[in-house]
Amino acid sequence: MIEVKKNNFFLNEEVNTFLKNIIKNKSLTNGYIFYGAEGLGKKQTALQFIKEIFKQSSPSENIEERITNNNHPDFLIIEPDSLLGTKSSRSFDLETTIKSGSEIIKIAQIRNIKTFLSQQSINSEKKIVLIIDAHLLNEAASNCLLKTLEEPSNGIFILLTSKLNLLLDTIISRCQIVRFRSFSSKQIRSILKEYLDTSKLKINTKLKYEDLINSANGSPNQLLKNIEIWNDFSDEIISKLDSPIRKSSEILEISKSISEKLEIFQQICLVNLIQTIWWRKTKNIGLVKRLENLKYLLKKNIQPRLAWEITLLKISMEDLQD
Numbered sequence: 001m002i003e004v005k006k007n008n009f010f011l012n013e014e015v016n017t018f019l020k021n022i023i024k025n026k027s028l029t030n031g032y033i034f035y036g037a038e039g040l041g042k043k044q045t046a047l048q049f050i051k052e053i054f055k056q057s058s059p060s061e062n063i064e065e066r067i068t069n070n071n072h073p074d075f076l077i078i079e080p081d082s083l084l085g086t087k088s089s090r091s092f093d094l095e096t097t098i099k100s101g102s103e104i105i106k107i108a109q110i111r112n113i114k115t116f117l118s119q120q121s122i123n124s125e126k127k128i129v130l131i132i133d134a135h136l137l138n139e140a141a142s143n144c145l146l147k148t149l150e151e152p153s154n155g156i157f158i159l160l161t162s163k164l165n166l167l168l169d170t171i172i173s174r175c176q177i178v179r180f181r182s183f184s185s186k187q188i189r190s191i192l193k194e195y196l197d198t199s200k201l202k203i204n205t206k207l208k209y210e211d212l213i214n215s216a217n218g219s220p221n222q223l224l225k226n227i228e229i230w231n232d233f234s235d236e237i238i239s240k241l242d243s244p245i246r247k248s249s250e251i252l253e254i255s256k257s258i259s260e261k262l263e264i265f266q267q268i269c270l271v272n273l274i275q276t277i278w279w280r281k282t283k284n285i286g287l288v289k290r291l292e293n294l295k296y297l298l299k300k301n302i303q304p305r306l307a308w309e310i311t312l313l314k315i316s317m318e319d320l321q322d
Contacts, residue, residue, distance in 0.1 A: 012180055015045060019178070023052045028126075029176050031149055031157040033134070035164045036180025039221030042160045043132065045180075050075065050128050053156070057124035073122040078109050079132040105131070107140040114148055117155045127155045134159035135166035142168050149174045182218025189213055191220055215276040225269045229262065241274055243281055244315050251312040259305035264298055267308075271295050290315050 022028060034042040047067055054063045054072065066072040080103035113129050121127050131137075137145060146168060149157060159175065161167060183191075192212065216223040230238070245251050258267060275291045278284070290311055297307040 012041060012045065015178055015180060019045070019049050019052075023049075023056065026056075028053065028156060030153075030155065031159070031175035033159045033161060033164070033167070033172065033175045033177045034180060035161055035177055037182055037217075037219060038162050039219030039225075040180040040182065041220065042180055046130055046158050046160060050130065050158070053126075053128065054124050074124045074127045075130070076113065076116045076127070077130045077132065078105060078113065080105050080136045081109075103133070103136050105134070105137045105141050107138070107144050110137075110141045110144040110148065113145075113155075117148070117153045121154055125154075129155055129157050131157065131159045133161065134171075135161045135163040137167075142171065146170050146174075183216075183220060184218070185213050188216050188218065188220070188223060191223060211273065211276050211280065214280075215273045217272070222269065222272070225266070226273045229266050229270050230273060242277065244278060244287065245312055246316050248313065248316070251316060252309060255305050255308035255312060258308055264301060264304065267304060268295050268298050271298070286318060287315055290318075 034046055036042060051063050051067050054067070054074070063072070067075060070077060116129070117127055119127075131145075148155075149171065157175065159167070159171075164172065164177075212223060212226060215226050240250055240254055245254065258270065262270065271291050271294055275288055278291070279288055294307055294311040297311075298304055
């Protein structure tokens with residue numbers, strides 16, 4: 001696992017300042033939507049925001065630990081059903097970046113919110129509900145949430161989403177949007193330098209800092225995942241992934257190793273990194289499209305090993321014909 005020197009680099013300065021002013025001026029509203037691409041620290045920022053809200057009401061309580069351990073009596077977190085209990089201990093407790101497409105937030109979960117809010121607050125002035133991936137609310141759950149937002153209550157809602165267009169307009173209109181922007185290449189480069197222990201990274205002529213920066217797509221989360229995945233592979237496999245593979249036997253071997261050792265979201269992270277490296281070396285747009293299709297197949301969880309084999313074999317044949 002990559003050693004992180006500091007744990008606050010996910011905090012977006014612009015958003016952080018905005019939220020601090022809300023706390024300082026005591027100008028809380030009943031609903032917020034934290035919107036931005038995956039991996040930009042929306043969940044981390046929301047949890048920090050929640051901690052600060054609770055500290056105003058009960059500064060003597062052990063807020064930090066209770067929120068982190070999800071055992072605060074006035075705090076409820078809602079997540080898509082099939083994500084519950086599936087987070088890997090190796091994932092830095094970050095937002096899950098890859099979904100299989102089958103996750104939803106059901107109406108029963110939203111009804112639990114009504115029960116939660118109907119009870120008197122114990123340690124704070126208001127209860128807080130955090131909804132992860134709010135765009136995965138099904139239709140019934142969305143309508144139920146809308147009614148809950150419309151009713152006067154002692155609750156504050158924070159919805160996290162990367163797909164604002166999938167939320168009901170009426171839900172959006174009742175919330176204040178907090179926009180998370182992707183990190184610049186300069187900021188990602190700064191994270192590599194200032195926050196991570198790069199002495200243990202397998203960064204050499206085969207993997208350049210620029211590859212890591214470009215493959216992160218402005219996401220610190222993606223940066224960490226790419227580094228960790230790359231470091232988990234043996235030097236032998238890394239050397240074979242340095243450029244498009246030509247030998248069929250090596251393609252079959254690597255496809256088997258990747259599909260057996262990595263979870264689907266990790267495989268997609270690996271494709272992003274390979275895509276960046278191979279594009280730098282070949283400038284072959286067809287190759288990039290092949291890898292893009294591989295990501296699509298992996299997201300659909302369609303026989304991952306076979307997807308790798310077919311993609312790499314096709315790239316090999318096209319590469320040899322050039």
